[in-house]
Amino acid sequence: MASEAEPPQQRPFMVVLTGGPSSGKSSALALLRDRLTARGFQVLTVPENATHFLANSDGFQPEWAGTDSQVRMQRIFLDFQISQEEAFKAFAALHPSKKAVILLDCCTINSKVYVSDEQWAKVLKLPGHVPYTEEVLFGRYDLVVHMVTCALEGHYEWGPGSNNPGRYHTPEQAKEQDIRCLEVFRNHPQLRVVPHCAEFKDKIEKVAEFVNDALQIEGLTGSRRRRTCRIEDSKAFQDLLNMDSMSASLVSITFLDDAVRHSVRRRAKISNKVWGGILQRWQTYWTEAGACSPSDAAAMESECLQEATNFLYERRDVVAGPNPRQSGYLTRRVIQEQDYYLAVESKTGNETSSASKLVLRFLDGSQYFELFFFLGRKDLILDLSTEVLEVPAYLKLTGGRDLKREDSSSATLLKAADEPTEVKKRPRTLRAHSTEEAALFGC
Numbered sequence: 415m416a417s418e419a420e421p422p423q424q425r426p427f428m429v430v431l432t433g434g435p436s437s438g439k440s441s442a443l444a445l446l447r448d449r450l451t452a453r454g455f456q457v458l459t460v461p462e463n464a465t466h467f468l469a470n471s472d473g474f475q476p477e478w479a480g481t482d483s484q485v486r487m488q489r490i491f492l493d494f495q496i497s498q499e500e501a502f503k504a505f506a507a508l509h510p511s512k513k514a515v516i517l518l519d520c521c522t523i524n525s526k527v528y529v530s531d532e533q534w535a536k537v538l539k540l541p542g543h544v545p546y547t548e549e550v551l552f553g554r555y556d557l558v559v560h561m562v563t564c565a566l567e568g569h570y571e572w573g574p575g576s577n578n579p580g581r582y583h584t585p586e587q588a589k590e591q592d593i594r595c596l597e598v599f600r601n602h603p604q605l606r607v608v609p610h611c612a613e614f615k616d617k618i619e620k621v622a623e624f625v626n627d628a629l630q631i632e633g634l635t636g637s638r639r640r641r642t643c644r645i646e647d648s649k650a651f652q653d654l655l656n657m658d659s660m661s662a663s664l665v666s667i668t669f670l671d672d673a674v675r676h677s678v679r680r681r682a683k684i685s686n687k688v689w690g691g692i693l694q695r696w697q698t699y700w701t702e703a704g705a706c707s708p709s710d711a712a713a714m715e716s717e718c719l720q721e722a723t724n725f726l727y728e729r730r731d732v733v734a735g736p737n738p739r740q741s742g743y744l745t746r747r748v749i750q751e752q753d754y755y756l757a758v759e760s761k762t763g764n765e766t767s768s769a770s771k772l773v774l775r776f777l778d779g780s781q782y783f784e785l786f787f788f789l790g791r792k793d794l795i796l797d798l799s800t801e802v803l804e805v806p807a808y809l810k811l812t813g814g815r816d817l818k819r820e821d822s823s824s825a826t827l828l829k830a831a832d833e834p835t836e837v838k839k840r841p842r843t844l845r846a847h848s849t850e851e852a853a854l855f856g857c
Contacts (some may be wrong), residue, residue: 426458426506426514428499428555429625430521432599434563434592438614439519442561442621446517449622453782456512458502462520463495485533488525489540495522499554515629522551526598527591548601557628558602559621562609563592603733604628607747613724620726620748623681627746642813643785643796643805650808655686660776662689664718668758669767675732678749678757682722689774692718693787693794700792711789715770727754778806785809 429446431439443459450457467490468474478484499516506514526534526548538546599605606624611617645651654660662684670676692714699706729747749757773786783806784797795817796809805811 424513426503426516427629428516428557429518429628430523430555430558430599431517431519431561431621432521432524432558432595433561434590434595435588437561437563437592438617438621439561441614442559442618443517443519445618446515446622446625450515450625454512456506456509456514458506458514458516460495460498460502460516460518460520463491463498463524464520466494467491480530480533482536484529485536485540488529488533488537489543492522492525492537492546493543495520495524518555521555522546523548523598527594552602555602557604557606557625558599559606559608559624560596560599561617561621562596562607563588605745609748609750616724616726619724623726624746638797639800639816641796641798641811641816642793643809643811644794645808646810647808652690654776654808655690655774657686657776660686660774662686662772662774664715664722664770664772666715666770667768668761670757670761674767677730678754679728679730680754681726681728682719683724684718684722684772686774688718688721689772692772692789696787696789706790706792708790711770714789718772725751727751729753729757 431442433439447457447459467487474487475483478487499518499522502516503514506516525537529537538548596607606628608617608620608624611620664680664682664684666680668678670678695714696706699710727749729749731745733745769788769790771786771788773784775782775784777783781799781802783802785794786797787794796805796811798805
């Protein structure tokens with residue numbers, strides 16, 4: 415009797431962390447594993463391939479350098495990496511319901527970092543082996559995050575007497591390897607670059623943010639929806655704000671051109687107390703005056719910035735495809751504070767397209783929520799999983815249904831974004847009640 419057909423399995427989301435020595439890949443891998451697991455994902459980490467051979471043998475022999483022996487060794491690593499990845503994908507498919515994320519701190523492309531371009535071409539086409547192209551190998555991975563080594567900023571420690579005596583790369587070697595890594599992965603369509611940060615936790619948080627965004631969850635598990643809401647129980651909500659597990663932030667975006675393809679974004683952490691205080695003032699403006707003027711919005715944002723910490727700045731660019739009908743892809747890069755303000759001051763166009771929102775992130779039981787509002791707009795928005803059937807008792811959903819694109823003042827543009835496109839990967843589109851949409855159509 416024929417066996418019952420198995421339900422189709424969704425392909426695991428593949429994330430590669432790369433960078434030179436002392437870039438923080440191991441710490442980021444551990445944090446991502448813990449956070450994504452807590453949010454309901456099945457997380458798998460693939461071991462680094464070369465260690466299997468070099469740590470369990472006589473290791474790399476100096477006379478191999480620059481010869482066909484080095485080419486054959488890297489081909490062994492490449493084939494072994496592919497077999498590992500496929501085995502982990504198959505194992506992930508055994509789980510009946512959880513979406514899988516596979517984290518790698520080494521992938522098939524890493525072999526190119528350690529050989530010349532001429533040798534790499536031989537690795538890909540080595541006789542007796544399946545031929546590959548870089549495009550095919552890049553296509554195996556959904557996101558690549560390059561973490562810049564601290565050696566570029568002079569904070570690198572190595573060798574005996576250091577905080578990492580097992581690290582043997584000199585600072586110059588670490589810099590060279592980091593530069594080579596970035597050069598090798600530069601052509602991946604979803605490359606994110608995280609620079610060295612004065613506070614390591616800021617660097618790790620930025621990596622987590624990139625991965626969350628790429629998963630299209632922004633901290634959420636699975637598909638999400640948005641509803642307008644109101645606070646039903648002020649006392650219970652105030653108790654929520656007093657909990658250390660909650661986090662609040664101010665997020666601002668400024669478009670740099672009239673075609674809205676280039677933008678800079680600032681994200682800063684604020685206290686729950688400040689978030690709650692601004693919320694009360696914002697509500698008062700709308701209930702008593704019927705509006706929040708630009709000057710009032712600017713004053714509230716200024717108050718947030720005076721107290722804010724952990725600033726992160728980012729440059730976003732929509733890279734156009736070769737076909738005019740393609741929407742293009744969104745690339746993201748962390749930038750320095752001075753670069754952010756220089757970009758804002760030098761923007762083109764006659765009008766400033768910008769918006770700021772205050773976001774509160776919290777857990778209620780096992781469910782994750784985001785509650786946010788734009789300083790110049792009226793709605794209080796709850797962002798939640800589509801699997802959530804009941805919201806916390808201190809909140810009440812309003813409006814009767816989930817928000818859709820036609821609910822936005824940008825309906826015309828959003829409708830145009832739905833025109834057919836030949837792009838197969840995730841296109842660049844605007845969502846109703848998104849920061850980008852608010853920046854374009856008034857905040």
